[in-house]
Amino acid sequence: MDKDTQITAAQFQPLLDSNNRSLITSGLLGLILVYMLSNVIPASNIAIWLLLLFVSSIIRIVLAESYKKYPAFDEKALRKRFIAFRTGVVGSALVWGSSAFILHTEGNAQYQLFLIFMLMGLSAGGTISYSVDLLSARIYTSLVVIPPLIILFMQGDA
DSSP states (O other), X not given: OOHHHHHHHHHHHHXXXXXXXXXXXXXXXXXXXXXXXXXXXOHHHHHHHHHHHHHHHHHHHHHHHHHHHSOOOSHHHHHHHHHHHHHHHXXXXXXXXXXXXXXXXXXXXXXXXXXXXXXHHHHHHHHHHTTTSHHHHHHHHHHHHHHHHHHHHHHOOO
């Protein structure tokens, strides 16, 4: 294994190691979020969003576990795995970002604030979880933070 491949493998391993914990935490936070919003959001919106969250998480867990079970030792295979991992990060971030639209509570500042705090906390956690891969951290944070900002600007109130 050449030096670049060793660096890539060393960068990829911590992402795999923290993957399941991050996704389980994400699922638990998702359950807390929908529980808190269940009185003000239609059940169909909650069901759709939870389904998206859990399907994306399960796919990412299965993928990471297969990467752990069958490690790659060449640069090309590692690059493909990085792309697949980042695609999963994008999917997860899009699901969480979509919560700003799917779970939006018009005119209910208390619940909007709860959702925004949840998303900002997730973006901070994502930055830490994906800090080994700066691109993943930036993608995750951007896709989680931008949707609530769009909602707030569209509302146009203080």
